[in-house]
Amino acid sequence: MNKRITEHDKAVTEGFAKTDITLQMIHDSEADVEVAKINCEKAREKLAQLKLKLREKEKEGMAEEDLPGIKVNIKELDDVLLRDVGNKIKESGKWPLLIDPSSQAATFLRYRDTNYLNALNPAQMEPEKVRLAVLGSVRYGKSLVLDMMEVDMFDTVSDRFDEVHKGLMNMIMDKSLLKDEAYTCLLRKGDPQEYDKNKFIENRVQNFKFVIITKNPLPPAELLEKTYAIRIHINTM
Structure with missing residues (x-):
């Protein structure tokens, strides 16, 4: 992401005529980052739900003498x-x-x-x-x-x-x-x-x-x- 922004800034500074290309590359990178964030959050939520199910199973199997x-x-x-x-x-x-x-x-x-x-x-x-x-x-x-x-x-x-x-x-x-x-x-x-x-x-x-x-x-x-x-x-x- 930072690399794309640097490339765009450099293109603007050097007078590159088609800065719209580098700008589009930045937008594409931003979109990729957002998708990655969403997927990461989904994975985290899935893991949390799996841990929840595991805790519930452990609770079901607790003996009476176990601590509250x-x-x-x-x-x-x-x-x-x-x-x-x-x-x-x-x-x-x-x-x-x-x-x-x-x-x-x-x-x-x-x-x-x-x-x-x-x-x-x-x-x-x-x-x-x-x-x-x-x-x-x-x-x-x-x-x-x-x-x-x-x-x-x-x-x-x-x-x-x-x-x-x-x-x-x-x-x-x-x-x-x-x-x-x-x-x-x-x-x-x-x-x-x-x-x-x-x-x-x-x-x-x-x-x-x-x-x-x-x-x-x-x-x-x-x-x-x-x-x-x-x-x-x-x-x-």
Whole structure:
């Protein structure tokens, strides 16, 4: 592609009369690139679907004593969690719970465009910090990540969220926060202009995600019931 453009520029500079020929060559190259991109995306989607079928087969064959959650490796997390290939998370109607004793999922998400809260960090659990993290995630349609580390403290975190707005955690979990502009309960006088009510675009708001991470391999049954559990599998071979 770059070669064709260079050849065309050179032809123009040297006064080549039929620059339409080199220009057409550029257009042809551009078309080839677009076709290659489309084929690449189709191949990627096909591979993702095959991986999805493999995970479902593995889940069907799980023994009762196996740990909870659909098993995925860290390389599959983009397909399973962020792209939600097969719409499994969406169809569950629940937010994902990542069960990951290795902490790889937390690292993975911290380096994505997310608002990350460490439940064990008092500074990050301050009401104003929580409010802005939730509000920003809704405003920009991105993931709010709550990392509980190895401690079962969902109820404690819920209490901290309640200090921002009564029932906030419940509103997040049942997704009512995203309906009928309920998120405006988080707006405060003096907020930056970016949080003006008119700046919230519905399509973007609906891209909001809430992701909970725990290092505990056996989370409380109540939390498992409320979430779509995904267990990070670490290959030891």
